[in-house]
Amino acid sequence: MDTAPLHAPDAVRPAGWHGVVADWSSDQRSFKGASWGKVMMWIFLLSDTFIFGCFLLSYMSVRMSTTVPWPNPSEVFALEIAGTNFPLILIAIMTFVLISSSGTMAMAVNCAYRRDRGKTTALMLLTAVFGATFVGMQAFEWSKLIHEGVRPWENPWGAPQFGAAFFTITGFHGTHVTIGVIMLLIVARKVWRGDFDHERPGGLTGRRGRYEMVEIAGLYWHFVDLVWVFIFALFYLW
Amino acid sequence: MGELAHGAGGQIPAAEVPEMELPHPHGWWSTYVFSQDAKVIGIQYALTALAIGMVALVLSWLMRLQLGFPDTFTFIDPQAYYQFITMHGMIMVVYLLTALFLGGFGNYLIPLMLGARDMVFPFVNMLSFWVYLLAVLVLVASFFVPGGPTGAGWTLYPPQAILSGTPGRDWGIVLMLLSLCLFIAGFTMGGLNYVVTVLQARTRGMTLMRMPLTVWGIFTATVMALLAFPALFVGAVMLLLDRLLGTSFFMPTLVEMGQQLRYGGGSPILFQHLFWFFGHPEVYIVALPAFGIVSDLISTHARRNIFGYRMMVWAIVIIGALSFVVWAHHMYVSGMHPWFGFFFATTTLIIAIPTAIKVYNWLLTLWRGNIHLNVPMLFALGFIVTFVNGGLTGLFLGNVVVDVPLSDTMFVVAHFHMVMGVAPVMVIFGGIYHWYPKMTGRMLDDTMGKIHFWVTFLGAYAIFFPMHYLGLLGVPRRYHTIGETSFVPASAADLNAFISVVALVVGAAQMLFLFNLLWSLRHGRESGPNPWRATTLEWQTPETPPGHGNWGKELPVVHRWAYDYAVPGAPEDFVPQNEALPPPAHVAKGEATA
Ligand code: HEM
Ligand SMILES: [Cu+2]
Numbered sequence: 148m149d150t151a152p153l154h155a156p157d158a159v160r161p162a163g164w165h166g167v168v169a170d171w172s173s174d175q176r177s178f179k180g181a182s183w184g185k186v187m188m189w190i191f192l193l194s195d196t197f198i199f200g201c202f203l204l205s206y207m208s209v210r211m212s213t214t215v216p217w218p219n220p221s222e223v224f225a226l227e228i229a230g231t232n233f234p235l236i237l238i239a240i241m242t243f244v245l246i247s248s249s250g251t252m253a254m255a256v257n258c259a260y261r262r263d264r265g266k267t268t269a270l271m272l273l274t275a276v277f278g279a280t281f282v283g284m285q286a287f288e289w290s291k292l293i294h295e296g297v298r299p300w301e302n303p304w305g306a307p308q309f310g311a312a313f314f315t316i317t318g319f320h321g322t323h324v325t326i327g328v329i330m331l332l333i334v335a336r337k338v339w340r341g342d343f344d345h346e347r348p349g350g351l352t353g354r355r356g357r358y359e360m361v362e363i364a365g366l367y368w369h370f371v372d373l374v375w376v377f378i379f380a381l382f383y384l385w
Numbered sequence: 386m387g388e389l390a391h392g393a394g395g396q397i398p399a400a401e402v403p404e405m406e407l408p409h410p411h412g413w414w415s416t417y418v419f420s421q422d423a424k425v426i427g428i429q430y431a432l433t434a435l436a437i438g439m440v441a442l443v444l445s446w447l448m449r450l451q452l453g454f455p456d457t458f459t460f461i462d463p464q465a466y467y468q469f470i471t472m473h474g475m476i477m478v479v480y481l482l483t484a485l486f487l488g489g490f491g492n493y494l495i496p497l498m499l500g501a502r503d504m505v506f507p508f509v510n511m512l513s514f515w516v517y518l519l520a521v522l523v524l525v526a527s528f529f530v531p532g533g534p535t536g537a538g539w540t541l542y543p544p545q546a547i548l549s550g551t552p553g554r555d556w557g558i559v560l561m562l563l564s565l566c567l568f569i570a571g572f573t574m575g576g577l578n579y580v581v582t583v584l585q586a587r588t589r590g591m592t593l594m595r596m597p598l599t600v601w602g603i604f605t606a607t608v609m610a611l612l613a614f615p616a617l618f619v620g621a622v623m624l625l626l627d628r629l630l631g632t633s634f635f636m637p638t639l640v641e642m643g644q645q646l647r648y649g650g651g652s653p654i655l656f657q658h659l660f661w662f663f664g665h666p667e668v669y670i671v672a673l674p675a676f677g678i679v680s681d682l683i684s685t686h687a688r689r690n691i692f693g694y695r696m697m698v699w700a701i702v703i704i705g706a707l708s709f710v711v712w713a714h715h716m717y718v719s720g721m722h723p724w725f726g727f728f729f730a731t732t733t734l735i736i737a738i739p740t741a742i743k744v745y746n747w748l749l750t751l752w753r754g755n756i757h758l759n760v761p762m763l764f765a766l767g768f769i770v771t772f773v774n775g776g777l778t779g780l781f782l783g784n785v786v787v788d789v790p791l792s793d794t795m796f797v798v799a800h801f802h803m804v805m806g807v808a809p810v811m812v813i814f815g816g817i818y819h820w821y822p823k824m825t826g827r828m829l830d831d832t833m834g835k836i837h838f839w840v841t842f843l844g845a846y847a848i849f850f851p852m853h854y855l856g857l858l859g860v861p862r863r864y865h866t867i868g869e870t871s872f873v874p875a876s877a878a879d880l881n882a883f884i885s886v887v888a889l890v891v892g893a894a895q896m897l898f899l900f901n902l903l904w905s906l907r908h909g910r911e912s913g914p915n916p917w918r919a920t921t922l923e924w925q926t927p928e929t930p931p932g933h934g935n936w937g938k939e940l941p942v943v944h945r946w947a948y949d950y951a952v953p954g955a956p957e958d959f960v961p962q963n964e965a966l967p968p969p970a971h972v973a974k975g976e977a978t979a
Binding site: 171172173174175176177178179181183186187190191193194195197198200201202205208209212213214215299300306307308310311312315319351352353354355 | 398400401402406408505506507508509573577578580581584585586587588589590591592593594595611612614615616618619620622623626630631632633634647649650651652655658659662943
């Protein structure tokens, strides 16, 4: 169905922009190489980009329009370890973990296309563990801030919008990561059972499973990482 | 026009993808209720939208009763009036029009018109409907909670939306925001399906530039909705947090009943930006499908190829893109910088160009056409007239200096009802009269249809035309009673009473329409597969109503665009899209006499 094209593989398609024009003026499919699932994920991510975009623009807007001073991120997000204050240390680790998880995810996709079930499963689980670690550290950061008196409606250092925007946006992103972890676990289980080798139909959709699902899950995962980079820059470095 | 200018050029390429795997229903429940078939889902969407639309209609009667006969109906107090306005507006725009055009017509027509067996992800598509139904139920629930539904106005502007003076402040607003979030989630599931189906699941020979304009309209509107609803979603989430958690995204420092509230430092204008970044594209989300459908109705029932097909497609796409950069024309009175007003007024007026192109092309399609004044055609013509009317007042309101005095008057109410209330509803009716035969195998009754059209069309004018005048007098919008003023003459009250009586009559005509839908199900004339002798693929299905998988064994192969009407030299006055010429004579005959 939405797997490899039936067209002769040696059919010549014009290169570059001419190819794009040729694809879009052809019948049947506009993205010749892409399956339905992949196109769907890309368009979903585009829509989701607009959600995060609106959240971040709203945050920038309240931050710029408030008359009360904004809390200083390098103090707020500092961690005291053995008597020394490390600004942004936790967040640096979190970011590092999440970026690494993108790396393991990419390797999982590679192994999946080589039909290496063991490695794929292992790498996906590792990705999920990284993701869970990230969420765990975020929970730690939240509880630390709450402990210090930061609430969605107030905080000890200045504009109340700080807590509001911080909890809303990191919370929304954290939810995305959590959903991603669950998705990774489900797909990893399917890989491990060999569902994709036997094209076993999915329980809900009844569609045959394919190794491409690993890549589609990966698209989502990389997106969530990319969004984090923006959140990181706008909350912690600004 | 040249001989079959848009006919098949070269050869039809081989199938690129294997056949779609279809989920097969087992038994009654999975055939009619938890169905994954886009046709059933489309009808479910449409029926739900019509049902909730009835609620909005009844609310409009109640408002009109109050406006026409103030002090007569004591149960409509100012609080109730605000609640009616809010629910009426929101239901009409989001839960009726958006759901019916995209969820209803979109689901039913996209796979059929493109020669696909179904949407690409039927399970997700089914989920989309159930989440939409849940959203509707949550919305309806707000009528029954303590304090009733929210009375914040359909724009839900903070701070008043969540202050204690506003009706429904306790529960209503919360349910409204939740329901909107659910609606958006449900819509996204469906919308992804529509977009991917159009992009990736067309049949052989169906290039983008051979798609019927209906599909172009729905497709572009869906893409826009996927990009515009996020803004509403974000606004709704943050407003919900302001209301429930006490954050101050949108809430400035406020004193209420002599008490300083805990809020402070938020920006109400930010909400307006988010709302209208959704709200303006929303207008075109309901208008573009209407544009598309009307083009097909006109072409079919005037037996003429659509004039300037390519221009029509590009106009749809350009309108869609431009509508993302005009939103602040709804905020001229919010105190924004004059330069912004200048910018947004300019972009607003620029949209008039592609829109005018479309109107001219419709007229040129009709020009010297063989116009059949049947019910779908009447509604299509009604749409053009009403839309032009509303569009012209839109040009006035798009200018800052004209808008500022007219803002929040009945002139605005008249304008948007013409352009996005009555006009798209006309198309919905026209579309239902047009495709009902395909859905049921029977024609809707013609006499009832004509009565329905004339009462609705003339009635809508009688209702909304005088409102322009009321607005110019200065009668404000969203007022329960205007009481004694020096600038509104006493005769305005008579006019209001007149409008209200007509509104009730128009409402009654809709009952006739609903009756017609039910009655014709059993007693309607048998339609056969292609009663309108139309070219598009949905009329060429082997069964009527189309069966599971739409096409029987073989998918249709498309040889031409959707508008080969009255082609010189062709055996019939229409050539179906899947017809390769020269057609075997008996096939063409069979289609015609059916
Ligand atoms: C029989 C047809 C209709 C009648 C009689 C009617 C009547 C009304 C009335 C009396 C108001 C309140 C005016 C005011 O006091 O400010 C109103 C508001 C509104 N109507 Fe309708 N309406 C009809 C159909 C529609 C349709 C089809 C739409 C779809 C777009 C629609 C959208 C709205 C909106 C968005 C508002 C503004 C609500 C607000 O101010 O918050 N109406 N309508
Ligand atoms: Cu607008």
